[in-house]
Amino acid sequence: MRKNRVVPLRIPEHLDDLAALSAQEEHTDKATALRQWLHEGAAHYALELVAEGRISMSRAAEMLDVAVYELYRLAERHGVELGATDEQRRQSRALASRLGQPSADPHPPPRSL
């Protein structure tokens, strides 16, 4: 669990009212409701950074303190396509063409340490 940091934050009254409503409906407190919103927004922003190739999926998971699977789940839920650029796929396909020869002598699998 990461350490928390106290951040003084001024928020508009209407959002404060909405947080109070959310807290009431979710049987929690207002601060928790605000933290949940903050986390959802942060996750969405991190996914944007991943999609743009500015950070990796693993780095995003580290920064959000979640399992990397959670980000794949969020990406699919929000219809965010993640993956190689066109140029990167071109490079990958070029290697695939070179490697795609019948393997006459498969390597033995290594042992786990």
Add this chain to the structure above:
Amino acid sequence: MQLLLDADGLIKLNRAGVLIQLAETHPCVIPGAVYDEVVTRGKVHLYPDADAIEAAVAGRVAVMPVQHGPGEPEFGLGAGERGILDLLPQLDDAFVVSDDRRFLTVLSMRGIAFLTPADMLVVLARQGVLTEAEARAALERLRPAIRTKAYWDARQDLESRGEGHEEE
């Protein structure tokens, strides 16, 4: 030829259902940090894929500990990808399997060869590790997790490879 897999490569190839076949026919290596990201942390958060990958990796994939020096640049990468960069100089004739745009950018800048998981399926089909039908089924399982263009490219490559070949 050795394959280095990051979290993305492991998760997607497991999702495609070919991780075991891949690891039994090609020497696969992951840094300990990738194992922690995918298996250890995934199990803590109760993701069933983590259990499946743990079982697939056991006895088939070399998990290598890597020390990442403090103060080294991170390039927007996680510990697992940095572990791969640290491992690469120790391995001969290795390439990386990943579909992570940021990681592939760093690999490309360094001139390191890589394959996306979709293209890995194409290679496995061309090498005869997977039949045409198995590769297509694997690609369909992978489809929700990859870009639409990547899916169609791989499908086209599988079909062009299948021309004149006997179907299952």
